[in-house]
Amino acid sequence: MNKKVLSMAVVIVLLIVVTIVSATTGSIKVGSLDLIQGLFTGTNKSVQIIKDLRLPRIIVSLFVGxxxxVAGVxxxxxxxxxxxxxxxxxxxxxxxxxSILFVTLFPKLFFWLPVFAFLGGALACFLVYALSWKAGLSPIRIILVGIAVNATFTGLGQSFNYRGSYAVTQVNQATTSIFTMKTWTDVEVIVTYGTIGLILSLFLSSWCNLLSLQDKSAQNLGLHVARARLIISIVAVLLSAIATAIGGLIAFVGLLVPHIARLLVGSDHKILIPFSALAGAxxxxxxxxxGRTVLAPTEIPASIIMTVIGGPFLIFLIRKSDRMYGN
Known part of the structure; x- marks a missing residue:
């Protein structure tokens, strides 16, 4: 069997299995058949609790991942x-x-949190891109400038934690990386914006393939490089922003998943993007x-688990970066 097809099939099967395990495991446990039956009949009280509290968390986790x-790709x-x-x-x-800044200044605009998140992500992306450019883009320069930008915005965001206002409390809940108490309203927001971003990314796959070439080669093949970079960056920021607004700050997903995906399915973005979406979920x-089961009832945020995994992986990538993208 083709390696790409096998890898895709394995990820899909694992995703289904983990979703079922996640839905049936926790303080309230039900069997898989009881869960399915209860969702349709609405007569099982345990299943109703799972539907109201656990299923939104699962869906949010899937879309955030x-x-x-895909934003990383x-x-x-x-x-x-x-x-x-x-x-x-x-x-x-x-x-x-x-997000914190605008909702603190204009608490009645909390509904527009994803829009504020997009503006903040776009600003950060522009700063990283502009400050990293010096006769081209160096991978090491990108990561160093990015770490500095990340530290700056993180510090500014944490400075709002001590104001104690209701609006800030609500934003902190929205931007923490624990998926507890996510609601169907959160699901509606992330599914709407996330689906739009993911679908757009599929249409951009051919541009991403051309951008893997040198700029002159891509231009000779008919690609408007500057416009393509701008549009792809906008979609990437949209995906990152909605994931942050609903799921909180989680690093290294866009670092870890695309690298492993390339080893399994190659660098063709027509396959790489959908595979990365499934693998990230x-x-x-x-x-x-x-995080919610290993030390129950205490929870370990997903961001902490990703940091433990992603930190060493980042070191590995930095050491190997001279062989990436022809650098």
Whole structure:
């Protein structure tokens, strides 16, 4: 069997299995058949509790993972660097800070949190791209500038934690990486914006393939390089922003997943993007399920698990970065 087909099939099967395990495991446990039957009949009280509290958390986890992974693929295509990740280079922290800033100043506009997050992510992306450019983009320069931008926005965001206002409390709940108490309203927001971003990313796959070439070669093949970079960056920021606004600050997903995906399915973005979406969803759902069950009733945020995994992986990528994207 073709390696790409096998890899896709394995990820899909694992995603289904982990989703079922996540739905049936926890303080309230039900069998798989009882869960399915209860969802249709509405007569099982335990299943109703799971439907109201656990299913929104699962769906949010799936979309956050998919959005962050695909955002990583898109940013890496734009910046010619496998080190690009929305959490590492500050896009997520920029989205979180601007969200806190605007909702603190205008608490009645809390509904527009995803829009504020997008503006913050776009600002951070622009700063990283502009400050990293010096006769081209260096992977190491991107990561160093990104870490600085990330630290700046993170510090600015944390400075609001001491104001104690109701609006800030609500934003902190929205931007923390624990998926507890997510509601169907959160699901509606992330499914709407996330689906739009993921579908757009599929249409951009051919541009991403061309951007893997040298700029002159891409232009000779008919690609308007500057416009393509701008549009792909906008979609990447949209995905990162909505994931941050609903799921919180989680780093390394867009770093870890695309690298492993390339080893399994290759660098063709027509396959790489959907595979990364599935793998990212699997990764975050697995991390969240592990975090809420391994030390129950205490929870370990998914962001902590990803940091433990992603930190060493980032070091590995930096050491190997001279062989990436022809650098």
């Amino acid at each position: 998919a959005a962050l992974a 898109l940013l890496q295509a734009v910046m010619h660097s496998s080190l690009a990740d929305s959490g590492v280079i500050g896009i997520s922290s920029g989205a979180g800070f601007i 699997l990764l975050i759902l697995s991390a969240d399920t592990l």
